[in-house]
Amino acid sequence: MKIVEVEAMVLRQPEVRLIGDGTQDCCIVKVKTDEGIVGIGESQTSPFVIKAIIDAPDSHVRSRGLARIILGEDPFNVERIWQKMYSETSVYGRRGVVIHAMSAIDMALYDIMGKALGIPVYKLLGGKFRDKVKAYASTLMPEAEEEAVKEVIRWVEKGFKAVKVGWGPLGHSVEQDYRFMKACRKAVGDDVDLMVDIGYGGDRRKAFELARLLEELNIYFLEEPLSPDDLDGFAELSSRVDIRIATGEKETTYFGFRDLIERGKVDVIQPDISRVGGFTEAKKIASLASAKGALCIPHCWSTDILVASTLHFIVSQPEIPYLEFCVWPTPLRRFVAKDPIECVDGYVRVPEGPGLGIELNEKIVEQFRVA
Numbered sequence: 001m002k003i004v005e006v007e008a009m010v011l012r013q014p015e016v017r018l019i020g021d022g023t024q025d026c027c028i029v030k031v032k033t034d035e036g037i038v039g040i041g042e043s044q045t046s047p048f049v050i051k052a053i054i055d056a057p058d059s060h061v062r063s064r065g066l067a068r069i070i071l072g073e074d075p076f077n078v079e080r081i082w083q084k085m086y087s088e089t090s091v092y093g094r095r096g097v098v099i100h101a102m103s104a105i106d107m108a109l110y111d112i113m114g115k116a117l118g119i120p121v122y123k124l125l126g127g128k129f130r131d132k133v134k135a136y137a138s139t140l141m142p143e144a145e146e147e148a149v150k151e152v153i154r155w156v157e158k159g160f161k162a163v164k165v166g167w168g169p170l171g172h173s174v175e176q177d178y179r180f181m182k183a184c185r186k187a188v189g190d191d192v193d194l195m196v197d198i199g200y201g202g203d204r205r206k207a208f209e210l211a212r213l214l215e216e217l218n219i220y221f222l223e224e225p226l227s228p229d230d231l232d233g234f235a236e237l238s239s240r241v242d243i244r245i246a247t248g249e250k251e252t253t254y255f256g257f258r259d260l261i262e263r264g265k266v267d268v269i270q271p272d273i274s275r276v277g278g279f280t281e282a283k284k285i286a287s288l289a290s291a292k293g294a295l296c297i298p299h300c301w302s303t304d305i306l307v308a309s310t311l312h313f314i315v316s317q318p319e320i321p322y323l324e325f326c327v328w329p330t331p332l333r334r335f336v337a338k339d340p341i342e343c344v345d346g347y348v349r350v351p352e353g354p355g356l357g358i359e360l361n362e363k364i365v366e367q368f369r370v371a
Contacts, residue, residue, distance in 0.1 A: 110124055125316035239265065
């Protein structure tokens with residue numbers, strides 16, 4: 001079997017707002033083979049940039065477009081292909097958006113292998129520890145305290161035993177952040193795990209003050225209270241507070257997560273399968289986290305392509321407690337797959353079909369495709 005074509009498709013809803021919602025657009029990648037098997041993947045990042053990286057013509061031996069690098073390769077040679085993509089983009093890659101693009105291709109290769117063998121991806125990853133995964137409802141923080149309480153209650157009443165609120169007004173005022181979360185905790189009681197996502201912090205003093213206040217509310221983790229590059233700040237914060245400190249959705253490769261764990265001393269790492277380097281790199285990151293005593297809870301805020309991929313990855317690992325389940329109701333989040341993945345009583349089942357176990361809704365792809 002050989003790879004004969006790589007198609008990068010940009011999907012985008014008509015109106016895109018500057019809010020913390022990554023489901024307003026996406027880049028879906030199809031990797032096609034000479035045997036007619038097509039694998040799908042996605043990258044949850046700036047989709048036009050991903051398409052440019054995949055479609056780019058060759059510049060020279062270490063500055064090539066990804067499609068040209070992998071044409072003619074056997075899709076089962078995933079490690080070889082990953083290293084080839086990494087090496088032959090090393091002038092402009094090695095981190096960031098090139099790894100995001102590689103993630104979509106790697107995801108599609110696993111989908112191809114699973115379809116060719118007639119098995120789900122989790123079996124390619126070593127098998128499964130469980131059939132379903134506990135999910136936390138991941139939503140954006142409303143602007144008003146009363147609305148924040150209603151939002152949290154809404155998802156608890158739908159069966160979730162954990163809820164994360166993020167972005168929105170968070171990070172501007174320590175007093176307000178604490179007040180909002182105190183009200184949410186009072187509303188749902190002590191049996192629900194609550195998570196807080198600042199989105200992109202920066203001020204160490206505010207981060208320390210907020211973490212101290214949130215300790216008394218039994219918050220499950222505090223996410224991204226500092227800049228993702230402030231490794232010294234993360235190390236200091238983690239050593240001074242009892243609340244778990246989480247970060248990593250913006251990080252790529254094993255090397256980036258090695259720094260977060262060893263230098264940043266973070267308690268929870270959050271690799272995103274569609275950004276970190278796909279399954280091939282995520283496996284290595286999870287092994288590192290386990291060896292170093294860090295908790296791994298992947299970031300997952302995009303279409304059902306990413307949700308399915310994350311489920312396959314989680315069930316193949318022994319120690320991942322939660323799936324992040326984005327409940328934001330955009331069409332790309334909900335309807336890219338013909339049969340949307342649902343959360344029932346706080347749990348999500350891993351797809352059991354060949355490959356990723358989902359099929360694209362081509363009508364939605366056609367409706368929202370812009371490039």
